[in-house]
Amino acid sequence: MLMGLKDKQTTKNKNFIQSFIHAMQGIFSLVTTERNFRKHLLFGMLAVVLGLILNLNLGQWLWIILAIFSVISSEALNTIVESVVDLIVGPKYDDLAKKAKDVAAGGVLLSAAFAFIIGVIIFVPELVALFQ
Ligand SMILES: Nc1ncnc2c1ncn2[C@@H]1O[C@H](COP(=O)(O)OP(=O)(O)OP(=O)(O)O)[C@@H](O)[C@H]1O
Numbered sequence: 001m002l003m004g005l006k007d008k009q010t011t012k013n014k015n016f017i018q019s020f021i022h023a024m025q026g027i028f029s030l031v032t033t034e035r036n037f038r039k040h041l042l043f044g045m046l047a048v049v050l051g052l053i054l055n056l057n058l059g060q061w062l063w064i065i066l067a068i069f070s071v072i073s074s075e076a077l078n079t080i081v082e083s084v085v086d087l088i089v090g091p092k093y094d095d096l097a098k099k100a101k102d103v104a105a106g107g108v109l110l111s112a113a114f115a116f117i118i119g120v121i122i123f124v125p126e127l128v129a130l131f132q
Helices: 016-033 035-054 058-089 095-130
Strands: none
Touching: 016 035, 016 058, 035 058, 035 095, 058 095
16 A cells, blocks of 8 residues: 555655655655755756756766765765754754764765866856857
């Protein structure tokens, strides 16, 4: 049976379909609850639209795809860390909780910087050539 968003399952997934549905629920939760994830997804979609307009070649697309998945994967990791830390520590201040959350956010910043550099390297020369 397909498990809905409100299922209370705590045992292992029985098959691939069940694993896949829970993974999709994870992505749905990222999209609906994480503002930064939505922002990065939007930037990724804009890069894809710009890439289509500029008719990028295969090599350029591979870098853009790598950059997009790097950012959204680190956003997913950041959300995992935030949730697990909140689960363990709750609302009280804790030095290790701060370190874990700050490092997770730093990871997102690093992958966003990587994506920005890739975007500049690929899109700037293409845009310059377009307007010459
Ligand atoms: N329990 C805690 N103990 C110590 N510091 C904390 C704790 N919870 C949050 N912080 C601090 O507050 C910051 C923001 O917290 P949190 O990551 O939960 O919020 P957020 O708005 O979801 O962050 P992000 O913008 O990275 O998504 C953390 O990076 C950390 O410095």
